[in-house]
Amino acid sequence: MTTTQGSEQPPGPRPDDRRHVVVVGGGMVAQRFVEALRSRDDAGAWRVSVFAEEPRTPYDRVGLTRYFEVRDAEELTLGDPALWDDPLVELHRDCAITAIDRGARTVTDRLGRVHPYDELVLATGSSAAVPPIPGHDLPGVFVYRTIDDVAALRGWVEAKRETGRVTTRGGVVERPVRGAVVGGGLLGLEAAGALKALGAQATVIEFGSHLMGVQIDLGGGHALKRLINDKGIAVRAETATKELRPHRRTGHVGRMDFADGGRLDVDVVVLATGVRPRDELARAAGLEVGERGGTVVDLTCRTADPHVWAIGEVACIEGRCLGLVAPGNTMAEVVVDRLLGGGATFPGADTATRLKLSGVDVASFGDAHGRTSGAVEIVWADPVAGVYKKLVMADDARTLLGGVFVGDAAPYASLRPMLGAELPGDPSAFLLPEGGGAPALELPDDATVCSCNNVSAGTIRGAVDEHGCTDVAGVKACTRAGTTCGACLPLVTKLTRTELTKAGVEVSNALCEHFSLSRAQLFDAVRVADLHTFSEIIERFGTGRGCDVCKPVVASILASLGNGHILAGEQAALQDTNDHMLANMQKDGTYSVVPRMPGGEVTPEGLIVVGQVAKDFGLYTKITGGQRIDMFGARVEQLPQIWERLVAAGFESGHAYGKSLRTVKSCVGSTWCRFGVQDSVGMAVRLELRYRGLRSPHKLKLGVSGCARECAEARGKDVGVIATDKGWNVYVGGNGGQTPRHARLLAEDLDDATLLRTIDRFLMYYVRTADRLQRTAPWLDDVSGGLEGVRAVVMDDSLGIGADLDAAMAAHVDGYEDEWKAVLSDPDKLARFGSFVNAPTTPDPALAYVPERGQKRPATPDEVAGGLADPVLVSGPILEVRA
């Protein structure tokens, strides 16, 4: 497939005068190269053609393991996809380069087409190394490098799981899929985690003395092994794999034989023993390669040929290849700078690493093994908690040389940038739990904060001071910090805040002029002070009489804390018009009415009632995206009459008007669908009845799908539940709308009870701590610890508030009453639904409608002026619409 340039005439020199740079390889570093070139080459002096062997746009290989969670290659796309529409950029996908002719300055692609270049950049990365073990090519043996690799691995494990299922007289017996990973490095552990995520067993086979031997020392290795075992992953260290043997019947990989005589039965094997630079093109073109492979370049990333450069994993720089993305990105920036006439050189590599395996916190940086002469090691270990932390200091015991963190990598983010600098105070203070009163670190300007994108503390400060960024989102967009792996985000946030405060910008999370507290702070204050009315709350914590910002917030907080009907007493005056009328105001001042249809389920009788009501009151009807029916054009004074009829037929408020649970969308699930593995409608109904009426910082939507095909689009919801063979997976933080987000996996294979408790806690935690109008997705970005932090709170009760959250949700469930039913039985509340205080049943005389497609719609001003519209003339419930 080829993406060719658009017809638009780009700025700068005429096409023929432009110079042409060809990039071989469409991986992470190639993407960075193109992005940097296009953002810096203002004059449009260069056009760039990228030849990618893989059939997709460059993606986030670092996040490859996320593919098992997102199951969507699009989600891994790197950077702004619009880059590839730039008229000066051409991307040729599925188009490997097979030869370079340096003399003619051309490359040849796999279809035999010849492309000339002015400058050539090799960014071919590496391939997974396949050790020469007999049987390495058996079906069922995989490597772990590309999206295609992981997709194939997933398909294999799923197929094996199917065949492992045996029906006996006693029922269905499932034999677990047995997986093994050869190699106990970063990649191997990620692969083992992926096997677990796919529901397979996993054993890691490591040749060396301990896991992650490159990054961490033996002490850390021991602590790590315990953590890995706790995840249900077995580890065999000091074990050489001798042979992979086929299964007698299937011919698939079936057994591993080890040099020590041991054996392991397997259904799938992942080889993660290292990578080989893809230097074959350069080699064939007569360019020098390193002792252990890689295209040799100097510090400007240039090969011996002045027109050929190499960047990323394929480059052999300072005598070695670097298997991390950060130095590769730096090389990309160096070459861009050189092409634009600059003098940049490669500053040396930052090899800090952090394992991305959920629940296992491991990080190391600098001289982790203490190899510098005279280095002093300070170790803090807590074998019970599975924590091992070590700092390597220079012989002055002050200068930081490196560190290893296992089980608690909290200090990593702030210490890593201090590499080579003097730590204030006693270094051991930094290793104690919670920082143990360690002094606050003031990072030097040149300290790297975001290693993926090579952003220094000084650059972040500059974004605030010089470029006028006023929040973290702005700083991210401006500097790219925190946009790749996200590990540095807490630090970026802190730096940004500190800098803003210094600049005199008040970092205010005040609600409005009446409350200097944020919503979360106010929520806590109201809860702890046990206040129940707006007057008490504003007197105690605010000033004035409130406004349209803080009043609905207080109303929502009071509702979440269970203060009775939202129209009771003083509370009524806090509600915005939707909550006050228990309906959604539309542009002409009438309202729409939505009865609840839990899980999108409705009986034929129910449908008839809804249809009849709509007909009798002349309402426009439409099916909503949340699987229910919306009736538009109801006037204030009609609302009680409409609801009288709906309540009598067994309907209740759908809360379409509230910042509260809206709907739980479901697919038809195992009751009807031939693919379904669980009763998704039943679960959706249960969830909707449980959380109906729950007031929250923003609207809440849930979804339940009956199998992985995900017909309910649950991952576009704040909470998405997807059935598995063993129970339910729950995803959180999704939404549609202007900034669509896919929900992220929170927990897997839960039984019904655990699922409910998990969602209970997740929702309550969100309700209590989110900002005003903050949906779950941005909340997850902001909340302490992000998704991991929330998982710890919800699944492991890390804050010890689990019982409290459970009790709060139980109180909500017990206290639920239908808001409309309560209004109908209370004359005081009913009295609010008059159109005019001196003529409560007279319709607004200004309303006017015209027919359209068999229903009515509000007339436009022109239609009203032209006398084309029907005003509302009748005062009874029936409005006839001209057909």
Place this chain on the structure above:
Amino acid sequence: MTTLAPLPADPSVDGPGWTAVCPLDALAPERGAAALVTASDGEELQVAIFRLVDGTVHAVQQLDPYSGANVMSRGIVGTRRGTPTVAAPVYKQVFELATGRCLDAAGKEPRDGLAADLAAFPVVVTGGVVHVGLG
């Protein structure tokens, strides 16, 4: 048109230009109500009436100039720097209750032919009855 029971007359507001609208008790504090009144030229007019916590009552036009809908009575009442205000329920413009002046247009323009500020009407409460002066 349905009307409430006749309201007791008050001499000071018993004249052309004044309309008795409702008992003060019919108004919930900080929650507006709409009223249908007839101006001296015979034209029917919708007004939005607001009772504050201190008992003061304000009246402004019910027509929201930014949406063109008759909804001002359904906005949230509050204060801006101590001045009582109402926020339009559709696009959230903020108006000063005493004068009708628009304090915050929320980045919008009023609909064609409509003024940015609201008309404000004098209000007198006597004998527990709210009277609006339509001039």
